[in-house]
Amino acid sequence: MNAEIVSVGSELLLGQIVDTHAATMAQVLAECGLTCQRRSTVGDHMERIVATLKEAFSRADIVITIGGLGPTSDDLTRDALAEAMGLPLVLDRDVESHLREIFAVRRIAWLPVLGRQAEKPAGAEIIPNANGTAPGLWVEANGKIGIALPGPKSEFLPMARGEVRDRLGRLTRGAVILSRTLRIAGLGESRVEALLGDILASSNPTVAPYAQPAEVHLRLTASAEDKMQAEKLLGPLEADIRHILGNAVYGADDDTLEKAVLDLAVAFGASVSVAESMTGGLVAQRLTSVPGASECFKGGIVSYAAEAKASLLGVSEATLAAHTPVSAEVAMEMATGVRERLGTDWGIAVTGNAGPTSDAGGRPVGLTYIAVAGPDGVSVHEHQLRGSREDVRQRASQWALLAWRNAMIES
Amino acid sequence: MNAEIVSVGSELLLGQIVDTHAATMAQVLAECGLTCQRRSTVGDHMERIVATLKEAFSRADIVITIGGLGPTSDDLTRDALAEAMGLPLVLDRDVESHLREIFAVRRIAWLPVLGRQAEKPAGAEIIPNANGTAPGLWVEANGKIGIALPGPKSEFLPMARGEVRDRLGRLTRGAVILSRTLRIAGLGESRVEALLGDILASSNPTVAPYAQPAEVHLRLTASAEDKMQAEKLLGPLEADIRHILGNAVYGADDDTLEKAVLDLAVAFGASVSVAESMTGGLVAQRLTSVPGASECFKGGIVSYAAEAKASLLGVSEATLAAHTPVSAEVAMEMATGVRERLGTDWGIAVTGNAGPTSDAGGRPVGLTYIAVAGPDGVSVHEHQLRGSREDVRQRASQWALLAWRNAMIES
Structure with a gap:
């Protein structure tokens, strides 16, 4: 069986909101063993919604709509689904009395337009909405299934991940x-x-x-x-x-490199500190984004100015003068310096030129040195990284985490 | 004139990624005065991409594809666009030699499969890709326009918001x-x-x-x-x-807070350093993401472990013991400590609990202290931030930059 998703809303076609619901619905379909070969997005326009739904039904066994179930005049999905499935729209008296109760509790006067949310294609089953007024709809006719879900996040998510997922799962009977x-x-x-x-x-x-x-x-x-x-x-x-x-x-799956590397460090019982120049704190930021990072990560020094490399990390003035701050020699002194100052098992250092132009020493954009100091000494790698300033910094942080990972594995 | 967007990628249909690019592209169309009545998403499957494109061309004057331009066997958009538009696929020799140069610089051996990225529907114009290998394509044939853009964010965004937007804007002739x-x-x-x-x-x-x-x-x-x-x-x-x-x-427009704050610092001729605990380098990383940051930003210290607050920043053991690391007092000593050690006009400090649980001192998740030390002394603000660990860290870095900005404006 295969399914298609149709998102309804002019705000989606204007790019005013990002369609995260379609991704959620696609995940639910995959989890239920249903194939999804097409997703469509259409605005709040009756003929176009009907056309989109008819095309979807011509290809798929199941069509799921998201949005357009509210009470206002641009909420057209209910009507369009009935028309596309060749069913008349009827009033569900149970839903209507439920809605009247909700509005009475909210002390909102009943308006005929609110009753639109109690309408449904004939024969549709109601999917209760615990967090709003418009119920979801499950419609079976002519060997096809149409499912209509409301757009507000607090209404959509519980239905999609709850009753709709359960019902779809039963359809595929274990596949x-x-x-x-x-x-x-x-x-x-x-x-x-x-x-x-x-x-x-x-x-x-x-x-x-x-x-x-x-x-x-x-x-x-x-x-x-x-x-x-x-x-x-x-x-x-x-x-x-x-x-x-x-x-x-x-x-x-959802592992990140920073989490994988920290997990390894925890397994080794190893502590780490970081000295950064071109990445400006990105390596430390990535490591500390992992909950529980404090078990291994003790601290970092962002030695952005050349003076800071000397004063905070003890890189020698002679090395800086002879090799410039973007050099293997400086990277190694940064790594050993931060390791000593923080008293950690490992010290990682990154220096390089992230751009946008060659540096004072004539080093090209993207040239990067990554050093790792550990119990057995210090090693250094040169990389020529490409892309924008952001790309170069991201890639440098990636290679720094990898260099540490490899050093731990080889140690 | 009206346009449709076709996103290509099985990962979209499995819900593994959210289609933010489609929203961006829709914004660009709206800004150019082009109507978008339909968006479609299709997987990495030749016949289905061709069918989706043909349907889109039957309704719209302009069809824009996103994704599927890479070199691998599941990158099919180039081939599908040529077929849907009834054009043969030809090799663009200029693009091929450009690609060969790129890979030579990267020291990657040329593989025949890489040459696929130099193919295009006959007559297509090349949209240069400054941040990757696959160029964009602009194809005009039979009164229709097909535009193919690569999927990686750093490649898609500059093209969509740059050359594609300019060209589309010219199409709408001045309106x-x-x-x-x-x-x-x-x-x-x-x-x-x-x-x-x-x-x-x-x-x-x-x-x-x-x-x-x-x-x-x-x-x-x-x-x-x-x-x-x-x-x-x-x-x-x-x-x-x-x-x-x-x-x-x-x-x-595209100004970021970090850029706005650094521009202000340049105008004031002010230098800055940063001491971070819960943000773990994020504030330094944001500041150094701005080209030319070195004019103002001298360095940072990520004092993640409590010992590091004492050893690297000179926070007194008595203050740490009396107030715990998550306190206004520690934030102030961190700010003055980093300002002194780096010899800068301003020192910014962030300490707090990013979660996921209350810290050893019983401080709740989200409690954050931000201190700014400057020529006229030190000020501190308490915030109770909400959201996930990532949210809390992001918001803390935002308030830290704002606190410095306000301190400079008021100084």
Whole structure:
């Protein structure tokens, strides 16, 4: 069975709001094992909503609308759904008396227009709305299912993740689609594809790579009769991929690199401090974004001005003069300096030129040195990073976390 | 003329990412005076992309695709656009040699698959991509225009808001929609609405407030025959609003608070340093994200562990013991400590509890102290911030920048 989502609202077509509900609904469909091949967005315009719904019903078994169920004249989804499904619109007396009660409690005088929210395509079942007035609708006719959900977040989310999800799950009687995302850092997308070769052609599970800033995400998706069968398909494939890519797979699903690296540090019982120049606090900020970071992360020094490298980190004036602040030598002294000053097992340092122009020492935009000082000494890597100032800083922070991760793994 | 947007990517149909680009593109269309009556989303599947594009072209004069321009086998938009428009796919030799240069600089061996990004529907014009490899495409054929834009944010946004917006604006031949966004910090949305009153009911320009994390953006949009007329409508309204809201308007359009604050510091010839605990480097990172930050920003200290507050910033052990690290007293000593150690005109300090749970001292999640030390002494503010750990840290960095801005303005 496959489903389509139709979002209704002129504000979506003007870009005034971002359609997060469509993404939520798509997640619910995937979780229920329903395929979604198309999503559409249409404005508050009767003929266009009807046309969009008819097209969706011509392709899909289930069509879910979001929005346009309120009482005002531009709330047209109820009427359009009835027309698209060839059903008359009728009044639901139970819903009407429920609405009259709600408005009585709110001390709002009953207006005929409010009664529109008690109308439904003939034969529709009501999906109760605990947080608002317009109920959701579940309509079955001519072998198709139409589902109408209200747009306000506090009304949409409980229905979509609650009764609608339960009912959709029952429809698919156990057929599930299970996805897992492997998160890869330190290898580019083309390199990942070259290493995986034929694995990318797998049809169940499917394997799809997505390039992210300085990462590659690999999504494995299995379809099966039930969750256990789906797990049995995913497991061996995931193991193969992890075997081929090795340490480059740093985590899965919602793991971030900073969380993966901190988890590793906790496992090693290791503490860390950070000395940053071009990233200006980004590495420290990423590490401290993880709840419980204080277990490993002790502190950081943002030595942005050259003087600060000397005064706060003890980088020698001679090294700064001989090699300029953007150099392997300065990166190494920053790493050892911060490690000593904070008394941590590891010290990470980043220095470079994030742009927008070559620096006073003539170092090009993107040239970056990352040093890691640890119990066995200090190592340094040179990178030529690309992109905007923001990209360069982001990539530098990524390589810094990776360098520390690799140093811990190798130690 | 009317336009449709087609977003391409299976990850969108699985709800793994939210389609913010479609909203951005819709805004650009509205700003250019183009009507958008439909948006569609389709997965990485050749026949379905072609079908979706053909349907869009049957309704609209202009179809804009987002995503699917990368080099991998599931990047199908280029091929699908050529097929939907009835054009052969050809190699653009200039793009290919440009790509070869890029990969040579990155020291990545050329692979045939990379050359796919140099293909285009015959006759297509290239929209240069300053931040990535896949160029955008502008294709005119049979009275229709097809525009293909890459999906990565750093590539999509500059194209959509830059060359594509300019070209689309020229298509509408002078009838312009001009927008300006005033950026407001330190006042909530309801307060802004109360202060502006009737101004919000203006019909040309329209005035629309958008709540952002710890900011309010006010978008003024004027329609007129030409840019000069539009400017004449916008100017007086903007002046009125700035008069009413005063210093709370920190900037316009793409200004960020960090840039506005640094610009002010440059104007004052002031230098600054930052001491951070709960924000873990975020304030320093935001300030150094601005090109040329080194003119004012000298350095920062992330004193995450309590010991680091004493050893790196000179916060007294007695103060830490008597008041706990999350206190007005510690914030003040951090601000004066970092100002002295870095020898700057101003020192900003943030300490607080970002969550997820109350700290050892029993301070609730969200409790935050921000201190600013300057030539005339030190001031401190207490905030009770709400939201997730990420929200709390973001809001704390916002209030820290604002506190410094206010201190400079009042000095």
